[in-house]
Amino acid sequence: MIDSMILSVKNQKAILVGLITQQQTEEQVNEYLDELAFLAETAGAEPVKKFTQKLEHANAVTFVGTGKLQEIKQYMEDNEIGLVIFDDELSAKQIRNIEQELQVKILDRTSLILDIFAMRAQTAYAKTQVELAQYQYLLPRLTRMWSHLDRQRGGGAMMRGVGETQLESDRRIVQDKIADLKEQLKSIDKQMIVQRKNRGKMVRVALVGYTNVGKSTMMTMLSKSEVFAENKLFATLDTTVRKVIIDNLPFLLSDTVGFIRKLPTHLVESFKSTLDEVREADLLVHVVDISHPNFEEQIEIVEKTLLEIDKEEKATILVFNKIDAFTYVKKDEDDLMPSTRENISLEELRKTWMAKLNNNCIFISATNKTNVDELKQMLYDRIKEIHIERYPYNDFLFQKYDEEDME
Template structure:
């Protein structure tokens, strides 16, 4: 094969320099397209890629040949050549035709799309055998329909053992090799998933809670606060790819908490398919803790994206606590008068959600503000499920009294190791 997946990097030791390209469709505000490119720049920075410039073009629909129009492509090409840029990143998936035509128009520059960028981040973050296998499978599934673009020439091969004969091209050979690898990876993943299923079945009599949310909202920080365990947390997208399970005990009520991979806009479908086993931790949880970064400009859109993903994996029928994190970073907004605008201040948002059907809480995990109230709300959900499984448990009367007093006296806590 002529090309394999490698981490994106410049040929020198310097950090790769990139321009970002997005299309603002006719029904989309330009500000939203700019926000999406900001997120793309954050994704790129996670891989150590420095963004030099952003290009946005307003179109009714992406150009059939090169995604952006000829004039915009010429503008991008002029800048790339003048500044010595080595990478162009598109904020959408490029079709096979797009990639092929762009390769013809732009030489000596790496052209990648959003899905490939996310796949590279997952490859970098994956630590466990399961996550590495899931990512590798997703990479080959991404590669297969785009394989034609990896070839600069298609020479005929001579026939040989195990080959179809002189009529088979190198491209056809590579497609067959990749299909074989996909088949092997699926078998390997199935074996790993069987072991994971056995571990989950051993936990059938334990209450399970799962942290879910958009990427980089603070799930791992909350996990660390609740479990008092060393859980990796970082201000980068997809800091968590492997699911982490911790055992937590509150007032003699034990439960398992899972920190899951963050969701994101336009998450590659190959990743959703490959990470099905990991997402099963969410599907099989008894309750969900949906963490939201309220300081983000588009936090309500993030809620919708997470809810849509939960719907896709059939995990919306569970008790859910909506946790608005990072209140310390929230900045009050100012809107023009006489316009229909969302709440502008944090207090207005709190009042808005008080009037909704959501079970929710506002806090700052990093500053440890509101964490006691978070523990009380989680305990209410966990204990409700726990006493349905163990109705005669000795701590039932004590905890009922504790809840009746508003959870005002301290809860006993202890934690276990990784599950």
């Protein structure tokens, strides 16, 4: 893993900055900054202030206007802030100019997500994928002149040629590293393809969804095996595959990395093989955090990302999770009284528009195991249909499988 390529934000007070434009309303920007704050907290930073500005488009030099930048600088000096995080991806020029003006660490949403991925990666495969994404992100930003690259230079082919500039040398080093990491991933990909073939002919089900919607908790509940789950974004990066049996019906269940708005292109590309679990799945279980105020937008983001991953339309079950935390605003008959939030029952949820999605949606609480039996029955019915269609004369259900092939 690269040392110091992504700036550490742990234990740092941070300012968050977003733009209100024709493409992003004030309400959306506030929601995005709330998510950015959650990302910052996940990385170990402490968000203390949010700044927004209305502009037609981002300033090509400093992202925000010079007046807003001075306002941010003054607040930082008054409150001893050492980190500023921007909600959109910054160019090398913008980063350089903002750093020169503010004299503190500058991150954008992409570099913050990369930082989190670097912290969360556990296996050699995930670490290699993250490192590749880091290099791809940093390649066009080489004008920042990384002093740490000097430590990676060796003799022979890595020596700087006559008349070669520092920037050209750095770019060549990074390009060589990217090529090497891609070769490493190709080698690991071949091993994973063999593993997937060894899993036999069982139906494959993939859990997909926005980050932090409860996929890992659901995986634990269905597979009866411990899967790491935490109330933080991107708690898990590596795809986990388990053999699950409902009644007499075995199938493979995979837990994939969560999606997020403005997911860096580099990460989507680097995690292509991890997302092969989605491509090869026979059935997708789209998990939604119904308690999130903007869960409908999260559904759209996941569906859009799925289309980018695989153009083929797959059978999907929509699982509205966390119904124990779902509330709605109840207006008092007296307008002078404040509004209150109340929980809504499972029976009431079944009467909403969400329940009318082609009989392919269900409401549960994975944590409290509410309505889990109905979910299992729905999974059983869908998986059985797929299996019978594919293997009408196969005694597959009665075969026994080596558990090691499932990992």
